[in-house]
Amino acid sequence: MPPVGAALWRSLRAHQVYGANTDVGKTIVSTVLCNAIQSLKTPATAAFLKPVSTGPLDDADDRHLRRYASGTLTKCLYQFGEPVSPHLAAQQKTCMARDRILVPRDDELVASIHHTLSGWASNGVDFALVETAGGVHSPGPNGNSQADLYRPLRLPIVLVADSRLGGISSSISAYESLLLRGYDVHSVLLFQDDYYKNHEYLRTYFQKKSIPLVTIPSPPPRPQALGADAMARDGEAMATYYEQVARGTDVAGLLEELKAKHTARIERLEAMPGRAHESIWYPFTQHHGMAPTDITAIDSAYDDFFQTYRANPSQPEEGRLHATFDGSASWWTQGLGHGNPDLALSAAYAAGRYGHVMFPGNIHEPALSLAETLLQSIGNPRLQKVFYTDNGSTGMEVAVKMGLRAACHRYGWDASQEQISILGLKGSYHGDTIGVMDCSEPSTYNKKVEWYRGRGYWFDFPQVRMSQGTWKITIPDKMRALGPDLEFSSLSEVFDLEARVQSEAGQRYKEYIRATVENLVQEHGMKFGALIMEPVILGAGGMLFCDPLFQRCLAEVVRGHPELFDKGTPRSTPSATPQSWSGLPVVFDEVFTGLYRLGRRTAASFLGVDADVAVNAKLLTGGLLPLCTTLASGEIFAAFSSREKSDALLHGHSYTAHAVGCQVAVDSLRTMLQMERGGSWAASQRDWQCSSTASSEGSPEVWSAWSHGLVRDLSHGKQVDGVFAIGTVLSVSLKDSQGGGYTSTAAQGLQRRLAAGGPTFAVHSRVLGNVLYLMASVTAPAEALREIEGVLRAALL
Structure with missing residues (x-):
């Protein structure tokens, strides 16, 4: 079932009642609140x-x-006859649902709640408790914690505390x-107990959190006998x-406070775009002509969805929050979904255990565990050392320093x-810090940055996409010496490099690359210190x-022809091992493409190339925290080793190897x-395998x-x-009579249609x-992706 928006209406004040434990009196508190709301000077519908619910209908x-x-x-949506936990009652198949018999899935249950509340909002209900x-x-019925089950709704909480020992x-x-x-949590209620006096302690505790706590008298004990007379007396009691609670407690005051919080929440959401327009300088945004209406207020996020605010004062019964699929994966960071409770718990654990601790000369468990996990799982035998930074750009700065130092050290x-x-x-795009900007050719991103120089040579290259039902590799006009465009029946054929590298196209590619580098070195006197690539997909470009x-x-050309780069006498001779770099250090920027973004552990595995330096970020922490790792070979590491402190890699920042980020990354x-091992993506893999009629045995999946x-x-x-899709990435290039490029507006109409x-x-x-792209997390539900696909088909076909 598709997701629903979080529950927020202007006219309906809805709260969820949670208990600190079982049998703490949630239903009695709900009854007190519903009575009180109808007894106000301005009565409201409850x-x-x-x-x-579980147990006999009478109870x-x-x-x-x-x-x-x-x-x-x-x-009541679902009533189970056995008086046990819902997950046990569901297993016993004794559902007496008012609307259906089957045990609901979690998403069905949440959708039913949202549908019910929406109906009440449309019919004039002012106050609702769930x-x-x-x-x-x-x-819940499927065994998942209620705290997670109901989280998509994110209703404000009335917490019923426990007055017992x-x-x-x-x-x-x-x-x-x-x-x-x-x-x-908007309020706390509990029964007053003059022996344990929990209310006194908890009132002080929650006052510090600015959460009101209201005590109510304990209810009369239930009769031991179950006869008609006893039940009648219990009813009267x-x-x-x-009646006594209504007269003797300040529940009315609490309800007014809840109403004020509801109103304040909506007012904050309505005001946020205007306030942001006044105070925020957005990245990658031209502010000229920008208005507050161009800014979206996000109330929360969960799984693959933002909960965005949409004001419509003329229809107060309409929901204020709407589910919006996070189609950019929040700038490519989302891996395990927004609001992931496991990652939140990991972060809280590390924050409580460490906070942040000084890293140089020290070690803590999360940093060590992450480094070892990466080195063992990444599948590259060259990589032996892990250097920590805080984001992809700074991680690439380190990678450039590593590569250039190693080359200069070897070649003198x-x-x-x-x-x-x-x-x-x-x-190519490797970040916005000054050093890595120089690793890209002049472009919209950097040509107006005053310190930009552009230090390199950047090959144009053949590009892959599907057009008219066929996978095509288009050769740039300036590279026609490479031969005609190529066509393939499946994407697997495109990636069958063990066969293709021996082909005529492979030989032409190699000769073109070798001749180009030779000309740059011999005729133009250029010296190169590293080969830097984003494997497979160049993202921001x-x-x-x-x-x-x-x-x-x-x-292969760079590594197989060291004579192209070494025109003098090298200061050190490389060791003859598979882990030795040759020609130039090869640096892979996998900040975007790595860690399952393209459906595999590394993008490098598609190429069959082990880099000397590899950089990972974004999906590293599942989308929760900024963290980056730069992994290097032993030879790269050795280039910085000497008796002089000045020869060390003098790079770092105050939060290097932040323990919270490292712990989250380990768990992510x-x-x-x-x-991967459990076959979570098996259905998608089968879908694409069925389309691959000619892939070679052993070619990358x-x-x-x-x-x-x-x-x-x-x-x-x-x-x-x-168009192409690989892993979680979908890219659609639209025709543009002006030639396309970063400043093209050709994709804006499609963007508006999706919005x-x-x-x-x-x-x-x-x-x-002119390119619109969409990304999902690795946990994205197939139903949501199919709905998006329907919108794309309607817009483009």
Whole structure:
């Protein structure tokens, strides 16, 4: 079932009632609140929803509200006959659902809640409570913690604390569990007990959090006997109790405070774009002509979706928050979904254990574990050392320093006296810090940066895309000596490099690269210190899909012809081992393409090339925290070793190897490795395998979360110049009579169409000129991707 927006209406104040434990009186508190809301000077209509109830119908919580909170609308979605935890009752198949018999999936249950609340909002209900079963972490019907099950709704919380022995601990633990998942706890209620006096301690505790706590008298004990007379007396006692609570407590004041918080939340969301327009300088944004209406307020995010605010004062019953698919994976960082509770817990653990600790000369468990995990799992025998930085750009700065120093050390060059350049590809982008800007040719990103110089040579290259149902490799006009464009029946054929490298095209690629480098060195006197590439996909340059054979040939020519670069007497002779670098150090920028972004652990594995330096970020922490690793070979590391401190790699920042980020990265990597080994992407892999009719045995497995049928169909679109999908990435290049490029506006119409959305959610997307791309996390639900595919088909076919 498609996702729903988080629950927020202007007219309806909806809260979720959680208990610090089982049997703490949630239903009694709900009854008190529903009675009170109808007894205000300005009465309001109340409603009570019990999503899942267990036990006999006579004891059902919604029936209790119906009896003691007259006038309250009540509903129970799923009633299980056994008086046990919902996950056990569901296993016993004794569901007596009011609407259906089957046990609901979690997403169905959440959607049913949202649908019910939306209906109440449309019918004039002012106040609604959604009551959970048991404690905060009591399992739902499918065994998942309620704190996670109901998180997509992110309703503000009324927490019923525990007044019994041990209740202080359970109440605070429940609060912290909710806080860890991004809930807002708006109030705390509990029964007053003059023996344990939990309310006194908890009032002080929650006052420090600016959360009001209200105590109510304990209810009368239930009779031991179950006869009609006893039940009648119990009913009379409860009715009297509710009357006394209404007269003797300040529940009305609490309701006014809840109303004020509801109003303030909406006012903040409405004001945020205007406030941001006044105070925020956005990255990669031309502010000229920008208005507050161009800024989207995000209330929260969960899984692959933002919860974005949309104001519509003329229709107060309409939901204010709408699910918006995060189609850029939040600038390519999202791997395991927004609001991931496991990663949040990892971060909290490391923050509580370490905070941040000084790194040079020290070691802590998260940094050591992450380094060892990467070196063991990345599959590159050259890499032996891990250097920590905070983001992809600074990680690439380190990589450039490593590569250039190693080359200068081997060839006896003095970079202070002569220009040492890099080899790369046109359209490359390695970050916005000054050093790595110089590793890209002049472009929109850097040509107006005053210190930019551009130190290198960048090869144009053949590009891969599907057009008219055929995978095509287009040779640039200036490289026609490489031969005609190539066509393949499947993407697997394109990546069958062990066969292609021996082909005529492979030989032409190699000769072209060798001759070009030779000319640059001999005729133009250039010296090169490193080969730097984004494997397979060049991201910010426009989602450029480089023919993997061309990148393979680049690495082979550089490594196989050291004489092209060494025109003098080297200061040191490389050791003859498979881990030795030759010609130039090969640096792979996998900040975007690495760690399952393209469906494999590394993008380098597609090329069959082991880099001497590899950089990873973005997906490294599953989308939660900034962190980057630069992995280097032993020989690269040795180039910095001497008796002189000045020869060391003098690079770092205050938060190097931040323990919180490292711990999150360890758990994120382990999760993705488990998903790979457990076959989490098997359905997508089968979809793409069925389309591969001629792939060679042993060629790299190529697949995408986006369906092969979508790529094939879009490739026939009249507006489509080319399309490709690999891993979680989908890229659509639109025809542009002006030639395309970063400043093109050709993709903006498609971007607006996606923003309008499909049947159940909108799609946030980014464009790179005439290219619109979409990305998903590695946990993205197939149903959501298929809905987006429907929107794309409607827009382009």
